[in-house]
Amino acid sequence: MYLLAIDWIFIIEKLVLIAAIVTLSMVVAMYATYGERKVAAFIQDRIGPNRAGPFGLLQPLADGGKLFFKEEIIPLASSKFLFILGPLLAMVTALLTSAVIPWGSSMNIGSRVVPLQVADVNIGILYVFGVVSLGVYGIMLGGWASNNKFSLLAAIRGASQMVSYELAMGLSLIAVLMLTGSLQMSVIVGEQYNAVWNIVYQPIGFIIFFICALAETNRTPFDLPEAENELNFGYHQEYSSMKLGFYLFAEYINMFISGVIMATLYFGGYDIPFVNEANLAQHIGENWVALLTFLTLMAKALFFVFVFMWIRWTIPRFRFDQLMHLGWKRLIPLALLNMVITALVILWLKK
Amino acid sequence: MSVQITNRSKPVDRRPMNWVERLYLVNIFKGMAITLKHFFKKKVTIKYPEETRPFSKVFRGLHILNRDEEGREKCTACGLCAVACPAEAITMEAAERQEGEEHLYREEKYAAKYEINMLRCIFCGYCEEACPKDAIYLSQTFTPANYQRKGFIYKKDDLLIPNPVTDPEGYKKALGTISREKEGV
Ligand code: SF4
Numbered sequence: 001m002y003l004l005a006i007d008w009i010f011i012i013e014k015l016v017l018i019a020a021i022v023t024l025s026m027v028v029a030m031y032a033t034y035g036e037r038k039v040a041a042f043i044q045d046r047i048g049p050n051r052a053g054p055f056g057l058l059q060p061l062a063d064g065g066k067l068f069f070k071e072e073i074i075p076l077a078s079s080k081f082l083f084i085l086g087p088l089l090a091m092v093t094a095l096l097t098s099a100v101i102p103w104g105s106s107m108n109i110g111s112r113v114v115p116l117q118v119a120d121v122n123i124g125i126l127y128v129f130g131v132v133s134l135g136v137y138g139i140m141l142g143g144w145a146s147n148n149k150f151s152l153l154a155a156i157r158g159a160s161q162m163v164s165y166e167l168a169m170g171l172s173l174i175a176v177l178m179l180t181g182s183l184q185m186s187v188i189v190g191e192q193y194n195a196v197w198n199i200v201y202q203p204i205g206f207i208i209f210f211i212c213a214l215a216e217t218n219r220t221p222f223d224l225p226e227a228e229n230e231l232n233f234g235y236h237q238e239y240s241s242m243k244l245g246f247y248l249f250a251e252y253i254n255m256f257i258s259g260v261i262m263a264t265l266y267f268g269g270y271d272i273p274f275v276n277e278a279n280l281a282q283h284i285g286e287n288w289v290a291l292l293t294f295l296t297l298m299a300k301a302l303f304f305v306f307v308f309m310w311i312r313w314t315i316p317r318f319r320f321d322q323l324m325h326l327g328w329k330r331l332i333p334l335a336l337l338n339m340v341i342t343a344l345v346i347l348w349l350k351k
Numbered sequence: 352m353s354v355q356i357t358n359r360s361k362p363v364d365r366r367p368m369n370w371v372e373r374l375y376l377v378n379i380f381k382g383m384a385i386t387l388k389h390f391f392k393k394k395v396t397i398k399y400p401e402e403t404r405p406f407s408k409v410f411r412g413l414h415i416l417n418r419d420e421e422g423r424e425k426c427t428a429c430g431l432c433a434v435a436c437p438a439e440a441i442t443m444e445a446a447e448r449q450e451g452e453e454h455l456y457r458e459e460k461y462a463a464k465y466e467i468n469m470l471r472c473i474f475c476g477y478c479e480e481a482c483p484k485d486a487i488y489l490s491q492t493f494t495p496a497n498y499q500r501k502g503f504i505y506k507k508d509d510l511l512i513p514n515p516v517t518d519p520e521g522y523k524k525a526l527g528t529i530s531r532e533k534e535g536v
């Protein structure tokens with residue numbers, strides 16, 4: 001269907017995909033709050049929320065409803081536009097990263113091959129990094145626009161932490177990029193698809209990446225920007241109602257997306273382990289395989305989300321100087337070393 | 352100078368961290384193993400409205416004023432419970448038993464008014480111990496919540512046990528815990 005020289009079906013296809021992915025991220029984030037509380041409870045020998053619906057499954061809905069009906073306060077001395085822009089930006093940047101992720105192998109609908117990826121740009125991973133670093137603005141704007149010293153301090157803490165850990169994250173990533181030789185997400189997955197996963201070549205790189213991901217998503221042990229209980233609640237101190245909800249929500253979306261990215265970069269993306277997808281496709285059809293690969297990716301990502309929570313309920317928070325020491329004096333040199341060694345090995349093998 | 356209370360105390364290790372420890376990873380993994388173990392442990396939660404926690408046999412809850420088998424109030428308004436009460440929660444007014452009221456009150460003097468302020472009461476059970484007539488007991492129920500302070504001042508009607516003649520089931524139910532206590536089961 002071509003109208004005005006535009007492939008309308010293509011646009012519809014992408015719109016549906018975008019809607020599906022955004023909904024998926026929202027639902028996962030919603031139930032991640034529930035999951036967090038359950039994991040916390042189980043680790044502390046409790047059973048967690050169990051009143052709203054069976055097993056407390058309606059709890060996230062109740063929480064969301066509560067946040068919507070709370071009084072919305074915009075501080076008098078705040079800069080209103082930026083104050084509202086803050087949580088918006090946090091939310092949007094959290095969702096934007098999902099655009100370049102390959103969510104599964106392609107489907108066949110009618111005569112069309114529909115890749116389960118919104119945009120297969122050739123600089124996919126750079127795009128992810130660009131958007132993730134925009135996330136700092138959400139924090140910074142929120143903290144600054146509140147016109148509150150403590151919010152501002154927390155925002156500065158958050159920004160400096162994110163900037164320093166982004167560096168180590170990028171360096172650990174370069175090693176992966178050297179292995180695959182491409183910035184395109186689909187190629188990175190394709191390389192691992194029928195071969196070995198990147199984690200085998202890059203265990204140290206993965207650990208660095210994982211630690212940095214914890215810091216980027218403001219999770220314990222690096223949750224100083226928030227520090228609900230002692231450092232005066234962080235950059236969203238002045239926020240109430242759903243604007244606060246958006247900040248908290250953005251954190252969970254970030255967590256899910258970083259889980260997906262870790263799975264994509266190091267754990268073969270949507271690759272089903274020990275299964276030859278091409279063979280399987282001949283038996284049960286491509287669309288079913290696409291669904292299975294998608295579920296595999298979800299399983300991997302949710303496992304990482306679980307590990308994030310597990311860590312949160314295990315270890316206490318780092319002090320700010322410890323955080324900076326770890327970032328600048330350990331992770332960056334380690335990542336550099338990892339990068340150089342990978343480069344040398346690649347060069348040596350090529351010869 | 353230190354006092355040894357248990358033999359489980361360990362001296363604090365103040366050595367500077369070595370290289371492995373400064374990587375944090377090993378100890379973090381150890382910690383995560385511990386929390387994972389707890390993940391699968393038996394949970395201690397009691398799902399309250401469905402399950403209730405068993406009370407101890409000597410639990411002291413809301414008071415009841417007892418009657419004898421014929422349904423007569425036992426209390427003779429001697430005031431010993433009020434004297435014994437450390438929280439001064441009990442007040443009463445005595446009255447003389449009139450002709451024809453023998454089926455209501457066992458003794459010649461009875462409590463016309465009897466109040467316990469549950470906000471003052473500390474549930475020590477001294478009133479129960481002081482009573483010479485076996486007239487007051489602490490049962491095994493909580494004081495229910497209330498919206499107003501005056502709701503916590505329990506009148507005689509709130510405290511009296513159901514009449515064993517007119518409402519034997521209610522009486523048995525209210526007495527159940529007491530008799531068990533008395534038998535020392
Ligand atoms: S239980 Fe103790 S405090 Fe309460 S009324 Fe009896 S004597 Fe007073």
Ligand code: SF4
Binds near residue numbers: 481485
């Ligand atoms: S309850 Fe017992 S101690 Fe208190 S006034 Fe009555 S008879 Fe006396």
